[in-house]
Amino acid sequence: MDVLDVLIIGAGPIGLACGIEAKKAGLTYVIVEKGCLVNSLYHYPQNMTFFSTSEKLEIGGVPFVSISPKPGRAEALEYYRRVTQKFELQVKLFETVESVKKNQHYYEIQTSKNHYQSRNIIISSGFYDLPNTMDIPGESLAKVAHYYQDPHFYAMQQVLVVGASNSSVDAALETYRKGAQVTMVVRAPEISQRVKYWVRPDIINRIKEGSIKAYFNSSLLAIRPDEVDIQTPDGLVTITNDFVLALTGYKPNFKLLQNFGIKLSDDAKRLPEHHPETMETNEKGIYLAGVVCGGMDTHLWFIENSREHAVKIINHIKTKQPMINV
Structure with missing residues (x-):
């Protein structure tokens, strides 16, 4: 089995952005998503209008053209689907991560459908799946x-x-x-x-x-x-x-983070430990991207201010010493 450079968990906007940057860098990658493409956005209210303007929701340098300055759910679903197709991203949908095992040189990830080996993992799982x-x-x-x-x-x-x-x-x-x-x-x-x-x-x-x-x-x-x-x-x-x-709010999948060995703060915010410049967690080779970085403070990160996480992470993966030459 080939060892991937990056396994990305979550096919939301930021997970897709990570996939785009990985592809541009020539890294081997796969994006796994337990639901449909941009699953959280799909489950938003049908008449929902974003707080952000369309240009602040763009990823991969692809213009987001909307009827109004602030797009709605249907426009966002169409945009991110078209971006995924444009970059021919390697996305595996309806595939849930079940376990992870750290070997000496890479990670082994078992999902509901496949088994992967990867030198690095990016967790971009959002917070919308688990209600408070x-x-x-x-x-x-x-x-x-x-x-x-x-x-x-x-x-x-x-x-x-x-x-x-x-x-x-x-x-x-x-x-x-x-x-x-x-x-x-x-x-x-x-x-x-x-x-x-x-x-x-x-x-x-x-x-x-x-x-x-x-x-x-x-x-x-x-x-x-x-x-x-x-x-x-x-x-x-x-x-x-x-x-x-x-509608009492939502929270990240803390159990998933802990299964990956990521430390959480002891206070009510339960902030996952990560370096703000590289987004790497206390577990070397495991990164966080998007709103999951904020723990219970779900108002800290949005699409518009966490798009840069993708660039930070891939730049760090490119420049650091690989876990092993396979």
Whole structure:
């Protein structure tokens, strides 16, 4: 079996960028992805608009032409698919990494479909696959979703949205405009300042006029088939309910990182150890790229400011002494 120069885990925008740089450098590589191409973007809400402008989402020097300055989900899916085809990237989809073993000179990686040997590994697995759970009674009911895609499903239903971030606000506004009776439960005293600037005034005004009910400084305590319990500053409130959108954020696959021997910080952020100039972790030959670098601080890295990780990593792989001459 040939030993690869690089195995890249994750076929999101940054993983693809790493593949492009590896190919330009003449390195042998494979990108493995447990889902579809740009899997996280595929699972974004259908009407989602990026915060970034299209030029800041570009990879590989390929222009991203969109109808509006800030593209939507469908445009991004089409762009990254076309980029993948343009560079003829070696992408293996629906292939999950199951184990890794470090030999003296290279790594052995077992996936659900293949076995690979590689001198270096780039982990660009994102954070969107594992939701932060509330760990409350009833969270496992079928009426509860940690992902939101299309508002029509919730038309004329009583919907509870947990959270006040971009995804929560988008879900609340879109389902409300499809005829849902929407209630929001927000731990903070106000809607997050990180909400897109053209959307935040909309949700604030809908709450002020009473079109959307919001409980601030509150938390969801329990979920039952036909109702939910909310702890508010004024006491316990029980309301009837059909669906719960628990958009409480997401986290990286820390188990995967630890299986690779990567050290995590002891604080709540659980930052994976890596060198900021090379992106190499405490495990020599293993690199991090993209939002996974931020641990629980998922607002630290985005596509636009982590595209440079690909260049840093491949430059370091090119210039360092290889683990072995095979």
